[in-house]
Each structure stands twice: as C-alpha cells, then as structure tokens.
Amino acid sequence: MSERTFALLKPGQLDELAEETYRRRRSADLARAFEALPAPARVRRVPERGRRPLVLAAGAAAAGLAAAVIIIPGQLNGAPGGREPGPGVSAGDPRSGGARPIDAHSILLAAAESAAREPAGSGRYWYTRQRVFQRVDNAESDYMVAIKALAAEREEKLKELKGKPDELAAAEREFERKVGELKRKIGEPKSAALSYTAFLTQTDESWRPRQKGATGRSVSGQDEKITFASSGDEAKWRQAGAPDLGGSGPRSYDDATERVLSIDNPGLNMRNVGDLPTDREELERKLRQFHKARPGGAQGDFAVYLWQTGVDLLSAPITPGTKAALFQVMADQPGMTSPGQVTDATGRAGAALTATGSGDDGERIEYRLIVDPDSAELLQYEVGEAGTSAPLLRVTLQEAGWVDRLGDRP
Amino acid sequence: MNDPEERFTELYDRHCRDVLGYVLLRTEPSLAEDVCSETFLVAWRRIAELPEPVLPWLLGVARNLLAKQRDSRFRRQALIDRITALSTPRDQVAWDVAEHVVDRDAALAALASLSEQDVEAMALATWHGLPPEQAAAVMGCSTRTYNVRLHRARKRLARTLRAEARSAAPAAPRPAAPRTESGPAVPRVESSPAAPHPRAAARRFLEET
Structure with missing residues (x-):
C-alpha cells in the first residue's frame, strides 16, 4: 500500500522538467566538457618523457648458454623485419658475420636464464640514467608565451573583480576554458602546429627513494640536442623564425612526491615492486589481474599492456626472479617478432624485438625493444608509427642500480 | 565507437534526464542544473574509467556534489520541499x-x-x-x-x-x-x-x- 502511495508522490512534472532542461542545456554541457582538460582516453598511450625510467644493473654479463641459443647462423626465417631500421639502429651484428637469432621467443627465454643468475641489490635510492630522444610536437616557446599571456590576463581580472564573487567565478571558468583549449591544441597527436619534423635528445637522471615520503631527485635536460629529420626540415624551422623547441638546459628537482612507477599499474610502488611473483605462471596471473583492473578499463589487448608494463618493470627494482619470470611471460606472447641483431643509440649490441598494437586514434603503433640476452638487460625501447623509421620516442637505458645517497651513482 | 567525444555524447543523451530527475528532487532548479552539468564534467574527465552500469556512479557523483552544496540543516526537509514545489x-x-x-x-x-x-x-x-x-x-x-x-x-x-x-x-x-x-x-x-x-x-x- 505504502509503495503505491509513495510512487504517486513523485511529481508528474518532474519528467517534463528534466526533458526540457536536458534539451536546453545539452549543447552547452557538451561544449563545456569538450573544452575541459582532455579525458584520459585521449592522452596518447605513447610513453611520455620521464614516464619510463629504465633498467640495467651494471651487468655481470653471463656468457655461454644464452648466446649459444640465440646465434645460429643461417637459421633465418624470411627477411629480417622487412623494414628500414630507425636511426641509430643497424640491422645485423657486426661481430657475428650475419648470424641471426632464431626468434623472439628464444631471445626472451635466454634473457630469462640470464636474469635468474643476477644478484639482487639493495639501497635507499633507485638510480637511473637514460638518454631520451623524442619528436617535438610543438614549439615549447609558443606554448609558454600563450600560457603566460593567459596567466597575466587572469591576474588582471582578479584585481579588477575583487569583491565581486559571481563575476570572479565566471572569469575563473573562462580562464580554465582557455587553458583547456590551449592544452587540447598542444596535446593533439601529430600537432599540425609544426611544418617540420624535429627531435629533442636529452639525458635524464633520477633518484627514487624506496621509503615513502622521502625526498627524491630528478635531473632532466642534460646534454640537450635538437636534430631534424632532414636538412629540408631544418630549413623550414629557420623559415618559421627558428623557435625554441624545448631545449632549455638542465633542471634539477628535489621533492617528496612519489612518482608513478607504472601508469597502467597504479598499485605498484617502490616498496612492493620487489615482491612481485618469481614464478612464471603466478606472475602472468598477477599481470592479467592488473590488466583487468587498470584505470583504462578492459579495453586494449594484453600484448600491448604487457609491452608497456614490461618496460616499466624492467626499469624498476624488480628481483632477478621476477625479471626471469617476466621474460618468460613475454616469450609466450604471440605477435612479438625479432628483426635480428642490432645496436642501440649508444652502440651497444642486443637483440631487437618488435610488437605492433593499435594507438588511441586507430593508427598502428610499433613497439621496439633491444634486449641483451646475455645480461638480461633492456638496453633501449622505442615507440613509433608502423612503417616509419624515425620513432616518436626512443629511450636508451644507460645505467640503473641502488645507491644510498642522493646524487650518488652506482 | 572509441572516440571519447562520441562516447560521452551517448552517455549524456542516455542519462542526463535520469541525473536531472534525481537532482531536481533535491535542490532548486538552477542549482540542480549546475550540479547535473558538473556531474557530467566529472564523467568526461573519467571517460576512460567509467564503470558499467554507469548510472549509479553518475547519481553517486551528483549526490556528493549536492552534499557539498547543501547546508545540513535543510537536508531533512529538502526532498519534501522539492516535491511540494514541483507539484x-x-x-x-x-x-x-x-x-x-x-x-x-x-x-x-x-x-x-x-x-x-x-x-x-x-x-x-x-x-x-x-x-x-x-x-x-x-x-x-x-x-x-x-x-x-x-x-x-x-x-x-x-x-x-x-x-x-x-x-x-x-x-x-x-x-x-x-x-x-x-x-x-x-x-x-x-x-x-x-x-x-x-x-x-x-x-x-x-x-x-
């Protein structure tokens, strides 16, 4: 009885009012949302600068077994990738006279064997040094000029509207909208803003504290270098007034903000990453759980997730056992191929592995790793559009390991 | 399908009236409209991580926004007042x-x-x-x-x-x-x-x- 009575207490006008309001507000609400900061899904899944610290404990290179598995002259199945290697990557191993690894699976299993023999380290800070090469999508100076102009405009308004809360709130919304618009323009992949293709290369170092709340350090922008895809690109850049492309010198920050270890795996941190399973099956089960629970939801296939998470983990202080298990999990994934033996941007030789996946805009993205199977080190990773030789991002992992004091290197 | 704008528009068209129906019974119309817009703005920022079914999540966001707006003294009476006002x-x-x-x-x-x-x-x-x-x-x-x-x-x-x-x-x-x-x-x-x-x-x- 009371149920029916209660149902009738809902005002009949409510639905009409909701309908009318919906029609009246729809376009403004949609526009307002789209002007706000880009939704996470729009953010390119391409790793950002500094997002992926790297790997490599000073490698006790284990010779022997691993190399024997990999280098089998004459056992090459078809062409090595059928693609021009990117800059700094040369196909073929100069040392072995055309010898090729048999396949990606074997390379990863060999790396797993090597990993299992590495000693586990310890210390208060996890140190990494990496050389980062990335395509410049926008002229940094243009962005800075625009954002500073907006900030100045806002300051003016704040003074002007002192004591008028409503107008002030409206002005703040307007400011937020303009910043959103600017960021959206800048954040768009392949920003049409630049008529030339340029790259910025720099060295980043970081000291991540193991202890929660402790101060860490990151130093970016060392040995900066701007390069162009061709002399024609450089000429176009000059025609555009030679704008600043972001090379603004070394910057060092000390702070206690804990950096995200792996964007897809927000539950991982410096204290628990060393506790990941060391058994192949257990680790895979764990990773599949993370994959399902990650912030982006269930979209995206496991192979691409594994590539990104693999890079994150190989750059982090995981135990040798976890590292071995990780290589085994990766070895079992279909779709990873090996174009052969290559050298990284600093001339170190390793085995190349590639996987392709879909980017957020449906474009084909190619992920390339260079792994040294003898030391189980990830030497370099790259993200690029499939079919193009120059990567969007390339990170060469130069050094990693535990130290006890900020500023110390292993 | 994967275009976030498209997904958001679809979400808005599907659930905007539901959210309005909820907030209109809890606060006066102009504030209700603002709370509804704000709710969808939150949804846009989280477009990649929305749960399914999404309606309870949206109403939960709206409810939290309302809680911030309202003086607790009014809460008990608010719904009755809204019903009376809308009748x-x-x-x-x-x-x-x-x-x-x-x-x-x-x-x-x-x-x-x-x-x-x-x-x-x-x-x-x-x-x-x-x-x-x-x-x-x-x-x-x-x-x-x-x-x-x-x-x-x-x-x-x-x-x-x-x-x-x-x-x-x-x-x-x-x-x-x-x-x-x-x-x-x-x-x-x-x-x-x-x-x-x-x-x-x-x-x-x-x-x-």
Whole structure:
C-alpha cells in the first residue's frame, strides 16, 4: 500500500522538467566538457618523457648458454623485419658475420636464464640514467608565451573583480576554458602546429627513494640536442623564425612526491615492486589481474599492456626472479617478432624485438625493444608509427642500480 | 565507437534526464542544473574509467556534489520541499483519482517524518527504478545495508500513513506538510487546487482533457 502511495508522490512534472532542461542545456554541457582538460582516453598511450625510467644493473654479463641459443647462423626465417631500421639502429651484428637469432621467443627465454643468475641489490635510492630522444610536437616557446599571456590576463581580472564573487567565478571558468583549449591544441597527436619534423635528445637522471615520503631527485635536460629529420626540415624551422623547441638546459628537482612507477599499474610502488611473483605462471596471473583492473578499463589487448608494463618493470627494482619470470611471460606472447641483431643509440649490441598494437586514434603503433640476452638487460625501447623509421620516442637505458645517497651513482 | 567525444555524447543523451530527475528532487532548479552539468564534467574527465552500469556512479557523483552544496540543516526537509514545489494540480488530481485513504499533503507529512536516508532509499527504488545493488552504490553502502534501510523505510511509511489516516478520518483536508522555520521558502506552485472538493475537481479535469 505504502509503495503505491509513495510512487504517486513523485511529481508528474518532474519528467517534463528534466526533458526540457536536458534539451536546453545539452549543447552547452557538451561544449563545456569538450573544452575541459582532455579525458584520459585521449592522452596518447605513447610513453611520455620521464614516464619510463629504465633498467640495467651494471651487468655481470653471463656468457655461454644464452648466446649459444640465440646465434645460429643461417637459421633465418624470411627477411629480417622487412623494414628500414630507425636511426641509430643497424640491422645485423657486426661481430657475428650475419648470424641471426632464431626468434623472439628464444631471445626472451635466454634473457630469462640470464636474469635468474643476477644478484639482487639493495639501497635507499633507485638510480637511473637514460638518454631520451623524442619528436617535438610543438614549439615549447609558443606554448609558454600563450600560457603566460593567459596567466597575466587572469591576474588582471582578479584585481579588477575583487569583491565581486559571481563575476570572479565566471572569469575563473573562462580562464580554465582557455587553458583547456590551449592544452587540447598542444596535446593533439601529430600537432599540425609544426611544418617540420624535429627531435629533442636529452639525458635524464633520477633518484627514487624506496621509503615513502622521502625526498627524491630528478635531473632532466642534460646534454640537450635538437636534430631534424632532414636538412629540408631544418630549413623550414629557420623559415618559421627558428623557435625554441624545448631545449632549455638542465633542471634539477628535489621533492617528496612519489612518482608513478607504472601508469597502467597504479598499485605498484617502490616498496612492493620487489615482491612481485618469481614464478612464471603466478606472475602472468598477477599481470592479467592488473590488466583487468587498470584505470583504462578492459579495453586494449594484453600484448600491448604487457609491452608497456614490461618496460616499466624492467626499469624498476624488480628481483632477478621476477625479471626471469617476466621474460618468460613475454616469450609466450604471440605477435612479438625479432628483426635480428642490432645496436642501440649508444652502440651497444642486443637483440631487437618488435610488437605492433593499435594507438588511441586507430593508427598502428610499433613497439621496439633491444634486449641483451646475455645480461638480461633492456638496453633501449622505442615507440613509433608502423612503417616509419624515425620513432616518436626512443629511450636508451644507460645505467640503473641502488645507491644510498642522493646524487650518488652506482 | 572509441572516440571519447562520441562516447560521452551517448552517455549524456542516455542519462542526463535520469541525473536531472534525481537532482531536481533535491535542490532548486538552477542549482540542480549546475550540479547535473558538473556531474557530467566529472564523467568526461573519467571517460576512460567509467564503470558499467554507469548510472549509479553518475547519481553517486551528483549526490556528493549536492552534499557539498547543501547546508545540513535543510537536508531533512529538502526532498519534501522539492516535491511540494514541483507539484502541480495534475498531481493532486492523479492522487485523488487513485482514492487514497489519506490526502496528498498528509502523505507528504508522513514522508517528512522519515529520515532523509529512508526517503532516499525508497526514491531510488521506486522513482528512479534502480535495483538494490545499484541503489546501494549511489548511497555508498552495501547492498545488505540498503535492503535493510529500504525495508525499514517502507514499514515506517506504512505505519505513519495508517496513523495519518486514522487522525484524518473525521476531518476535512489536513493542513499542508509542516514546515520548519529553517526550511526554504514557500513552494512556487500551489500544492493543492483551489476547489473545495478535490474529487469533483478531478472528475472535471478528466472530462476536460
């Protein structure tokens, strides 16, 4: 009885009012949302600068077994990738006279064997040094000029509207909208803003504290270098007034903000990453759980997730056992191929592995790793559009390991 | 399909009226519209991580935004005031046609005697049509707790209605729902028609339309 009575207490006008309001507000609400900061899904899944610290404990290179598995002259199945290697990557191993690894699976299993023999380290800070090469999508100076102009405009308004809360709130919304618009323009992949293709290369170092709340350090922008895809690109850049492309010198920050270890795996941190399973099956089960629970939801296939998470983990202080298990999990994934033996941007030789996946805009993205199977080190990773030789991002992992004091290197 | 703008537009078109229906019963229209817009702005920022079904999540966001806006003194009375404000003669007619044992104002008074949580538990189930697990998600409690609350709310309402019916029996129309002094203003729409005999008015209304 009371149920029916209660149902009738809902005002009949409510639905009409909701309908009318919906029609009246729809376009403004949609526009307002789209002007706000880009939704996470729009953010390119391409790793950002500094997002992926790297790997490599000073490698006790284990010779022997691993190399024997990999280098089998004459056992090459078809062409090595059928693609021009990117800059700094040369196909073929100069040392072995055309010898090729048999396949990606074997390379990863060999790396797993090597990993299992590495000693586990310890210390208060996890140190990494990496050389980062990335395509410049926008002229940094243009962005800075625009954002500073907006900030100045806002300051003016704040003074002007002192004591008028409503107008002030409206002005703040307007400011937020303009910043959103600017960021959206800048954040768009392949920003049409630049008529030339340029790259910025720099060295980043970081000291991540193991202890929660402790101060860490990151130093970016060392040995900066701007390069162009061709002399024609450089000429176009000059025609555009030679704008600043972001090379603004070394910057060092000390702070206690804990950096995200792996964007897809927000539950991982410096204290628990060393506790990941060391058994192949257990680790895979764990990773599949993370994959399902990650912030982006269930979209995206496991192979691409594994590539990104693999890079994150190989750059982090995981135990040798976890590292071995990780290589085994990766070895079992279909779709990873090996174009052969290559050298990284600093001339170190390793085995190349590639996987392709879909980017957020449906474009084909190619992920390339260079792994040294003898030391189980990830030497370099790259993200690029499939079919193009120059990567969007390339990170060469130069050094990693535990130290006890900020500023110390292993 | 994967285009976030497209997904968001679809989400907005599908659920905007539901969210409005919820917030319009909890705050005055202009604020309700703002809360609805704000709710969808939050949804846009989280477009990549929205749960399914998404409606309870949206209502939960709206509920939190409302909680920030409202002074807690008004909470208990807010829903009754909103119902009163949104009621039109048509509601009275529908009520009278249904031949309830108490009049509509008395029923509202009965509702006003329940706690806000009790009323909300019933509203989510009856007015917004949410199954218990989704209603529980909106209210931020376990399904079990929600079911207990709902059961208790229905029992209380039934008891109060019976009491109202007994006391109302001899007399003519009861006075409108009591108003606390902190309760917001007078309803904008007359909650009962001017006609002295509601049932007669109802018949006339039905004949005319």
